[in-house]
Amino acid sequence: MTSIRIGSRGIGVGFPCFLAAEIGINHNGNIDLAKKTIEAAKESGADAVKFQNYRTEDFISDRTVAFRYVSQGQTVTEPQYEMFKRYELNREQLTELKQYCDRQNIVFHSTPTSESGVQDLVKLGVTILKNGSDCLNHLSLIRAMGKTMLPTVISTGMGTLEEIEEAVRTFHETGNDQLILLHCVTSYPTPPKDVHLRKIPTLATIFHCPVGFSDHTDGIIASVGAVAMGACWVEKHFTLDKNLPGPDHRFSADPAEFTAMVKAVRELEYCLGDSRVGPTEAELKSRRMFRLSCVAAHDLQIGHILSDQDIALQRPGKGFAPNQKQTLIGKKLNRAVEAGHALQLSDFE
Numbered sequence: 148m149t150s151i152r153i154g155s156r157g158i159g160v161g162f163p164c165f166l167a168a169e170i171g172i173n174h175n176g177n178i179d180l181a182k183k184t185i186e187a188a189k190e191s192g193a194d195a196v197k198f199q200n201y202r203t204e205d206f207i208s209d210r211t212v213a214f215r216y217v218s219q220g221q222t223v224t225e226p227q228y229e230m231f232k233r234y235e236l237n238r239e240q241l242t243e244l245k246q247y248c249d250r251q252n253i254v255f256h257s258t259p260t261s262e263s264g265v266q267d268l269v270k271l272g273v274t275i276l277k278n279g280s281d282c283l284n285h286l287s288l289i290r291a292m293g294k295t296m297l298p299t300v301i302s303t304g305m306g307t308l309e310e311i312e313e314a315v316r317t318f319h320e321t322g323n324d325q326l327i328l329l330h331c332v333t334s335y336p337t338p339p340k341d342v343h344l345r346k347i348p349t350l351a352t353i354f355h356c357p358v359g360f361s362d363h364t365d366g367i368i369a370s371v372g373a374v375a376m377g378a379c380w381v382e383k384h385f386t387l388d389k390n391l392p393g394p395d396h397r398f399s400a401d402p403a404e405f406t407a408m409v410k411a412v413r414e415l416e417y418c419l420g421d422s423r424v425g426p427t428e429a430e431l432k433s434r435r436m437f438r439l440s441c442v443a444a445h446d447l448q449i450g451h452i453l454s455d456q457d458i459a460l461q462r463p464g465k466g467f468a469p470n471q472k473q474t475l476i477g478k479k480l481n482r483a484v485e486a487g488h489a490l491q492l493s494d495f496e
Contacts, residue, residue: 151298151325151326151327151357152298153165153194153195153254153274153275153298154254154274156194158298158327158357158379158380159357159379160357160377160379162379163413163416164359164374164378164379164380164381164412164416165194165195165359165379165380165381166192166193166194166195166380166381166383166408166409166412167193167194167195167196167197167254167256167380167381167382167383168184168188168191168193168195168196168197168383168385168400168405169196169197169361169382169383169384169385169399170184170185170188170196170197170198170385170386171197171198171199171384171395172199172231172234172393172394172395173384173385173386173387173391173393173395173396173399174198174234174236175234175391175392175393176233176234176235178240178243178244180387181198181244182244182247183387184196184385184386184387185244185247185248185251185253186251187385187387187402188253188385188402188405189251189252189253190402190406191385191402191405191406191409192405192406192409192410193253193385193405193409194253194254195253195254195255195256195275196248196253196254196255196256196385197256197257197258197277197382198236198241198244198255198256198257198258199234199236199257199258199260199279200236200241200257200258200259200260200264200267200268201231201235201258201259201260201264202235202260202261202264203228203231203232203235205260205261205264206260206281207227207228207231209228210226210228210229211226212226212227212228213225213226213227214226214227214230214394216335216394217394217397218392218393218394218396218397219390219391219392223394230394234393238267241257241267241268241271242271245271245272245273254274254275255271255273256268256273256274256275256276256277256300257273257276257277258277258278258279259276259288260279260282260288261288262287262288262291265288265291265292265295266291269295269297273297274297274298275297275298275299275300276292276295276297276298276299276300277299277300277301277302278292278299278300278301278302278314279302280302280303280304280305280306280331280333280361281304281305281333283301283302283303283304283305283306283310283311283314284306284310284313284314286313286314286317289301289314289317289318290317290318290320290321292318293317293318293319293320293321293322293323294321294323295323296321296322296323296325297323297325298325298326298327299318299323299325299326299327300327300328300329300359300380300382301314301315301318301326301327301328301329302328302329302331302361303328303329303330303331303350304331304332304333304361305333308353311328311350311354315328315354315356326354326356326357327356327357327358327359327379327380328350328354328356328357328358328359329358329359329360329361329380329382330343330344330346330347330350330358330359330360330361330373330378331360331361331363332363333363334363335363335394335395335398336363336364336365336397336398337362337363337364337369338364339364339368339369342364342369342372344360344369344372344373344376345376347359347360347373347376347377347378348376348377351377357379357380358377358378358379358380359373359378359379359380359381359382360373360378360380360381360382361382362381362382362383362384363384363398364398365398366404367383367400367404367407367408367411370383370408370412371408371411371412371415374412374415374416374419375415375419381408381412383399383400383405383408384398384399384400385399385400385401385405386399386400386401387401387402388401389401434464435463435464435465436462436463436464437462437463437464438462438463438464438468439460439461439462439464439468439469440460440461440462440463440464440465440466440467440468440469440489440490441458441459441460441466441467441468441469441471441472441475441489441490442458442459442460442461442466442486442487442488442489442490443457443458443459443484443485443486443487443488443490444456444457444458444459444486445457445486446483446484446485446486447480447483447484448480448483449480449481449482449483450479450480451479451480452477452478452479452480453475453476453477453478453479453480454476455472455476458472458475458476458490459487460472461487463489465489466489466490466491467489467490467491475490475495478495478496479495479496480494480495480496481493481494481495481496482494
């Protein structure tokens, strides 16, 4: 499996999971809010923040197509074009946010919707690109990302296996092997029954690349579970306040929730450890205390020949182990021993 690095961070097996806060359109078109959200993401333990540098005209031409979402407890219906246009980031704003992230020492990346958008990001000096699930079959866009030779994250939401295979093949045809796939369910919010985290190791086995998880669920259980299933990257929508107006805030993690997710993921990584079978360092210390030894069941005289009834199994484990009991039967004591004495090799002729 290819080794991928984002700055000083390694991505993949053997490295801590990379945690990205998806700010997306949760800046509400307000650069000051975007900057405060970046700060909060950094303080919450995020390794990166992600924005969207789309142009609405790239994917919407019919301005009458409506979009329905829940915001501030109310169902809102409005034209998709108007909603997305309200949250567009121009090149100057994108540059300002990238520079702000650099000062905050947090990785900036973004999702473009055109080849020119890819080039805008390259000119900004980004270290990674992201392709959204809606563009999984936008092969010319994926090809443009591959040609940059930058590490690229591709979300697989709504995709069939054949579509994912085509996207991966298109990316690799550029000669770029710096690919991370994200298991993603394009449903907002995603109900637990639709998450299917077992797809993560399946994708890793099929495509031989690092695989992560784009989380659209409420709460942190799915993200933590994804890490247990081998996810090397977790992307979670992030907001300063779930009650802000807009389509994504209500199912996004706020700073307290994201902080809890980071803490849980890092503790889980300690728990996962490695796959080698055997006692841990702590258990090596415990073995002597908690394991059993073959001990004298009662006082025994010198010259006594041991029988099964002469041997009891008791703590601590500093003598012959229980599975060695049969080897002691028939042996002759060269000295008297008291009840409870842990039998030793020196006790026998």
